[in-house]
Amino acid sequence: MSAKRISFPVLIVCLIFLALFTGGVTSASTTRDSGPWWKTTPEPEVPSSYYRSILYSEIGPRLREIETTSNRVRVEVIGQSAGGRNLFLAIVSAPEAFGRLGQYQAIRQTMLKDPEKAQEMIDRFGDFKVPVFINASIHGNEYPGVDAAIRLIEKLAYEDNEEVRQILENVILLVNVVQNPDGRVMGRRTNANGFDLNRDFITQSQPETRATVRVLTEWNPMVVLDLHGFVDPMLIEPCTPPHNPNYEYDLYIKWALDLARAMEAELFAQTGFKAQIPFRDFPEGWDDWPPIFAPMYAMYHGAYGHTLETPYRDERGVAAHFAAVWGALKFVAAHRQEMVRDQIEIFRRGFLAMPQVAIPDEILAQTPYNQYNELTTIEFPAAYVIPADASLQANPHEAARLVDFLIANDVQVAQTAEPFSLDGTSYPKGTYIVWMDQPKRGLANTILWSGWDISTRPGLTMYDISGWSHPLLWGVSRAIMTDRIPVRTYPINRADPVQGFREGGAAKAYAYLPTSNAAIRATNDLLSRGVTVYRAHQPFVDSNRAFGTGTFVIPAIPALANELANQYGLRVYALSRMPRDLIPLRLPKIAVAADEGVRFVLKELGFLYTEVTAGDLNAGILTGGNFDVFINSTISYGALNVQGQSSLTAFIAGGGDYIGIGRTGVPFAISAKLLSGTYRMSTARDNGVVQVIYNPQDPISAQYPVLSHGFVYGPVWFTALEPGVEVSARLSEGAFFVSGFWRSWETSGAAGQPIVVHRSAGAAEITLMGLNPTFRAHPAHTFRLLANAIYTGLR
Numbered sequence: 001m002s003a004k005r006i007s008f009p010v011l012i013v014c015l016i017f018l019a020l021f022t023g024g025v026t027s028a029s030t031t032r033d034s035g036p037w038w039k040t041t042p043e044p045e046v047p048s049s050y051y052r053s054i055l056y057s058e059i060g061p062r063l064r065e066i067e068t069t070s071n072r073v074r075v076e077v078i079g080q081s082a083g084g085r086n087l088f089l090a091i092v093s094a095p096e097a098f099g100r101l102g103q104y105q106a107i108r109q110t111m112l113k114d115p116e117k118a119q120e121m122i123d124r125f126g127d128f129k130v131p132v133f134i135n136a137s138i139h140g141n142e143y144p145g146v147d148a149a150i151r152l153i154e155k156l157a158y159e160d161n162e163e164v165r166q167i168l169e170n171v172i173l174l175v176n177v178v179q180n181p182d183g184r185v186m187g188r189r190t191n192a193n194g195f196d197l198n199r200d201f202i203t204q205s206q207p208e209t210r211a212t213v214r215v216l217t218e219w220n221p222m223v224v225l226d227l228h229g230f231v232d233p234m235l236i237e238p239c240t241p242p243h244n245p246n247y248e249y250d251l252y253i254k255w256a257l258d259l260a261r262a263m264e265a266e267l268f269a270q271t272g273f274k275a276q277i278p279f280r281d282f283p284e285g286w287d288d289w290p291p292i293f294a295p296m297y298a299m300y301h302g303a304y305g306h307t308l309e310t311p312y313r314d315e316r317g318v319a320a321h322f323a324a325v326w327g328a329l330k331f332v333a334a335h336r337q338e339m340v341r342d343q344i345e346i347f348r349r350g351f352l353a354m355p356q357v358a359i360p361d362e363i364l365a366q367t368p369y370n371q372y373n374e375l376t377t378i379e380f381p382a383a384y385v386i387p388a389d390a391s392l393q394a395n396p397h398e399a400a401r402l403v404d405f406l407i408a409n410d411v412q413v414a415q416t417a418e419p420f421s422l423d424g425t426s427y428p429k430g431t432y433i434v435w436m437d438q439p440k441r442g443l444a445n446t447i448l449w450s451g452w453d454i455s456t457r458p459g460l461t462m463y464d465i466s467g468w469s470h471p472l473l474w475g476v477s478r479a480i481m482t483d484r485i486p487v488r489t490y491p492i493n494r495a496d497p498v499q500g501f502r503e504g505g506a507a508k509a510y511a512y513l514p515t516s517n518a519a520i521r522a523t524n525d526l527l528s529r530g531v532t533v534y535r536a537h538q539p540f541v542d543s544n545r546a547f548g549t550g551t552f553v554i555p556a557i558p559a560l561a562n563e564l565a566n567q568y569g570l571r572v573y574a575l576s577r578m579p580r581d582l583i584p585l586r587l588p589k590i591a592v593a594a595d596e597g598v599r600f601v602l603k604e605l606g607f608l609y610t611e612v613t614a615g616d617l618n619a620g621i622l623t624g625g626n627f628d629v630f631i632n633s634t635i636s637y638g639a640l641n642v643q644g645q646s647s648l649t650a651f652i653a654g655g656g657d658y659i660g661i662g663r664t665g666v667p668f669a670i671s672a673k674l675l676s677g678t679y680r681m682s683t684a685r686d687n688g689v690v691q692v693i694y695n696p697q698d699p700i701s702a703q704y705p706v707l708s709h710g711f712v713y714g715p716v717w718f719t720a721l722e723p724g725v726e727v728s729a730r731l732s733e734g735a736f737f738v739s740g741f742w743r744s745w746e747t748s749g750a751a752g753q754p755i756v757v758h759r760s761a762g763a764a765e766i767t768l769m770g771l772n773p774t775f776r777a778h779p780a781h782t783f784r785l786l787a788n789a790i791y792t793g794l795r
């Protein structure tokens, strides 16, 4: 929910609560420094222990000094990190270019509006520069990237020689000088929210990622180099197979391989270090399948994208990054015209809905390894249809968010000007349509598809996740239009806000449904202001209308009902009497030992929490009324000593609740005998989108669509459960695995088995989840499982 839709007093209250209770949690909207951007307040920092790395607090002043003493550099602040630190974009080019940056961007925009015209312009008009984007140290403790980026900026800012002139004349260098300021300051991989930013590009839950996406969509850089460490010999992409079919991989690899060789050659010339190129040198294990990585995501915007892994942690690592980037810039300066022509060809193919092209034989001949060429192309549908209307849309809130997400990612979205029908369903005027004949069809498809199950391909080893799908994991209804149906549409630049309503007439109470994350946020907002909110533990009937398990009920105060309808887009029903068997809710005191996804989602939904460690548990932190519920995905039972175990037992006996998630949180509960049952796990890296049967009458999966989806990463499922354990969700029978890589899913025996279960033990509620409801803050459809489990425990 955007801040502007929350009333001012509410916001103040929320901020006070956040400030009081979130402790170590960093607010995403803090700006640490006011005044000019280069006035950075020094703070304690963890520098590299291998060389004198530039401190974050020194970067702003250094960039300012360069900007004021060189007419080739301009610096912009493109956003703030999760911890509130500035993100700097240095734009480096020949001085005369700065008056014409708008013109260069206009050429870039022509690529998308009329790619053929842009190709003609490129052929005729020699005086153009191509943007090259350098992303420095997205992993905060991989220090050399930032120092190499600054060395690069300084060299181009001050030196005069033929190489520098060539580069400045042909390139607009865009340097994201420190992609992860929080990580650099703290000497760690992740940002202040604990997220690995180089896994966030398909989700964009973090402000650093969104800032980078804005630059990529604005400039469509032709080359993107992402500076990491540490692989020896230096690793320079392109990747091993499988290559995602939503790229125009033949055009990418045609230049990416030569560009990598140019980097390798310059690296050797400047430093004597060797390089390895996965596409050429490895059989498997370093794939570019999921668009979660910065350079892979950038490929959908037409970039030749490369991860560079410098070999050394010291000054030699800085020199290696600098040399490789320098080699790339020289190569681009020499070949920009043909390279940019092929970049535009990506957009032209999309624009004209042309078929993709497999990797040509002459490139396959340059590697001895199978590139799984049959996986590199796909047949795009004519369109994706996203209904907005509540009668056709399972989740109007997430549908609107998905439309806005597509648009923010430079995907063109339209709305229909007339009704139409597809596969027997009639869609009203105003339905969203994503036509696939558009320049960035690859990005559109990778967001909107269901993904592929590549589990059974022999010889593949996957590096990270292998399955994703925004509609399936955000719970959004969408249809696929295989062949084009004639229907008039008009382009849009934002989704319609979700329309709520409040039923008129006399009311003894108001009810709203738990079917969106907005309903959870609204509930916690009301609770934080001291408003009474009830939750129905059972279905109930009012005036011949049935309301399901988990329905929220508030007192008959029309102003509150209006607020839910207008500010949260909820449908609010007038009840003729106060239902019986309601559980009064309150904001519970939550102890959390969990990954960044759980913590992010709790915050996003408006829950307050305290992080606890195994040491805290052993010191008895759970007892003494400190907490109502313990959410665990990271502490194993073996980490508890005798005191920790008895403190846990006392906590549960006193009515405390336990929510265990995944391959650590579930076994913890079984070992602690919080719930008796047997479970199985597949290997830790198996992952993907699974089809799930939810029980809408169950309080944890309250009013979920029966047949929908979830995400697993190292899946856990139950094989036997003691009497009294209730099943909220189970994997579908048969072919439950939709997309991703889980080698043994067919023979695992997991089909049809419970994957979310719970039981009441006295006043305690024990909930175990074998799917990953909050994985990297992505699967918004399952965030509510966590909220519902918390509320259920308040019974």
Ligand SMILES: [Zn+2]
Pocket: 139, 142, 228, 229
């Ligand atoms: Zn890295």
